[in-house]
Amino acid sequence: MIWNEKMECMEPAELKNIQSERLREIVRYVYENCPYYKKKLDEYGVSPIEINDINDLPKLPFTTKDDMRDSYPFGLFSVPLQEIKEIHVSSGTTGNPTVVGYTRDDIKLWSEVMARVLCLAGAQPGDKIQIAYGYGLFTGGLGFHYGALEMGLTIIPTSAGQSKRQIKIMTDFKPRILACTPSYALYLGEVAKEIGLDPRKDGSWEIGIFGAEPWSESIRNEIEATWDMLATDVYGLSEIIGPGVAQECLYKNGLHLFWDVFYPEVISLETGKPVKEGEKGELVITTLTKQGIPLLRYRTRDIVSITYEKCRCGRTSPRISKIAGRADDMIIVRGINVFPSQIEHVLLGIEETLPHYQLVVDRKAGELDELEILVEVDEKIFSDKVKGLKMLEEKIKKEIESTLGIFVKVRLVEPKTIQRSEGKAKRVIDKRQL
Numbered sequence: 001m002i003w004n005e006k007m008e009c010m011e012p013a014e015l016k017n018i019q020s021e022r023l024r025e026i027v028r029y030v031y032e033n034c035p036y037y038k039k040k041l042d043e044y045g046v047s048p049i050e051i052n053d054i055n056d057l058p059k060l061p062f063t064t065k066d067d068m069r070d071s072y073p074f075g076l077f078s079v080p081l082q083e084i085k086e087i088h089v090s091s092g093t094t095g096n097p098t099v100v101g102y103t104r105d106d107i108k109l110w111s112e113v114m115a116r117v118l119c120l121a122g123a124q125p126g127d128k129i130q131i132a133y134g135y136g137l138f139t140g141g142l143g144f145h146y147g148a149l150e151m152g153l154t155i156i157p158t159s160a161g162q163s164k165r166q167i168k169i170m171t172d173f174k175p176r177i178l179a180c181t182p183s184y185a186l187y188l189g190e191v192a193k194e195i196g197l198d199p200r201k202d203g204s205w206e207i208g209i210f211g212a213e214p215w216s217e218s219i220r221n222e223i224e225a226t227w228d229m230l231a232t233d234v235y236g237l238s239e240i241i242g243p244g245v246a247q248e249c250l251y252k253n254g255l256h257l258f259w260d261v262f263y264p265e266v267i268s269l270e271t272g273k274p275v276k277e278g279e280k281g282e283l284v285i286t287t288l289t290k291q292g293i294p295l296l297r298y299r300t301r302d303i304v305s306i307t308y309e310k311c312r313c314g315r316t317s318p319r320i321s322k323i324a325g326r327a328d329d330m331i332i333v334r335g336i337n338v339f340p341s342q343i344e345h346v347l348l349g350i351e352e353t354l355p356h357y358q359l360v361v362d363r364k365a366g367e368l369d370e371l372e373i374l375v376e377v378d379e380k381i382f383s384d385k386v387k388g389l390k391m392l393e394e395k396i397k398k399e400i401e402s403t404l405g406i407f408v409k410v411r412l413v414e415p416k417t418i419q420r421s422e423g424k425a426k427r428v429i430d431k432r433q434l
């Protein structure tokens with residue numbers, strides 16, 4: 001089922017007129033309604049009358065996370081506060097958090113794009129959905145909630161946490177769909193086993209809609225095998241709407257991005273210029289219809305590639321690759337760029353390791369950076385002879401070193417040593433910043 005066949009399947013040439021019209025309007029709208037943007041555009045030397053076509057987009061300046069922080073809390077809002085009906089906050093690691101606000105129409109838009117997400121993942125009206133994303137200030141829970149209401153699903157709003165209760169609710173109510181972070185879906189598998197269930201047999205979930213953090217194909221395989229379910233990827237960020245920017249269809253060949261409302265560009269991190277179709281770069285998004293906080297050319301820091309090829313599912317929207325990492329999640333160790341996903345990829349190719357790991361970067365005074373990788377391994381291996389452990393450690397070390405091109409330390413740890421998360425997993429501890 002396609003939720004909005006007209007918009008999702010429109011020929012790109014026809015849609016371009018709508019996108020151009022919307023861009024024209026939104027640029028004039030923020031110029032008139034948001035003093036922060038008026039100043040920014042004036043300083044950049046661009047006038048709204050120069051923006052008439054979607055191809056004029058590169059004439060506009062980028063908006064960054066710093067703009068969000070500098071205008072904290074409400075400086076980027078384009079409407080008086082009374083028109084904002086809901087506020088969310090995205091936790092940041094440094095400085096002010098990012099505040100986002102929705103008007104009534106923005107919530108309608110959110111419901112619409114989230115209904116598209118649910119249909120892309122294969123939901124049918126009448127299905128039960130267990131929403132185990134957090135509801136409080138994080139956008140995950142309520143975003144799914146609005147979409148599920150719009151689509152006519154039966155909602156079980158468990159929010160994140162209380163994992164045993166999540167499992168009990170699943171076994172008693174038998175929801176078909178689970179929505180949570182991929183790391184939480186894996187953790188729920190461990191909890192189910194702990195209480196004596198066989199997730200493959202006793203699990204009711206057939207479809208998972210997982211996102212909010214990077215996860216690899218290997219993690220997908222792991223979740224699908226654990227729960228005997230289809231695991232699909234949903235992408236979004238608070239600044240743009242929350243979840244509901246892009247979602248995989250059943251072909252799992254990239255995430256359909258709703259470009260009638262969120263217009264994408266993929267640019268080179270070095271030059272800021274567009275990269276070629278299929279090449280990796282930073283995703284930049286312009287919100288074409290939002291009212292509360294419309295954003296022009298917002299730099300997401302997320303690394304993706306994009307394809308404009310029509311999908312077999314019939315939708316004409318471009319598709320982004322799974323997120324390869326974040327420009328600022330990337331750690332630089334002795335000058336080399338390291339994405340946690342590269343290490344995850346190696347670890348998941350090694351049978352004895354579990355999909356739980358953490359990277360610890362440190363630098364002692366006067367010495368070089370050190371990257372230590374903590375990896376959980378199977379109980380059986382741990383109880384094995386010390387020699388077996390050493391050999392496995394060496395094997396992992398060699399493979400990671402040949403992928404990254406730098407020396408690393410590997411420490412094998414027992415199952416459940418690394419702290420589990422009900423939301424986004426914390427993969428990197430950078431002690432150099434402490």
Ligand code: DLL
Binds near residue numbers: 211236237302322
């Ligand atoms: O994480 C919104 C969301 C909620 C998306 C539920 C999907 C599901 P923020 O907390 O603002 O919003 O974090 C946004 O999370 O810029 C990405 O770096 C990362 N992210 C989100 N979805 C994915 C994904 C929500 N599917 C930031 N794969 C984004 C990889 C993701 N990273």
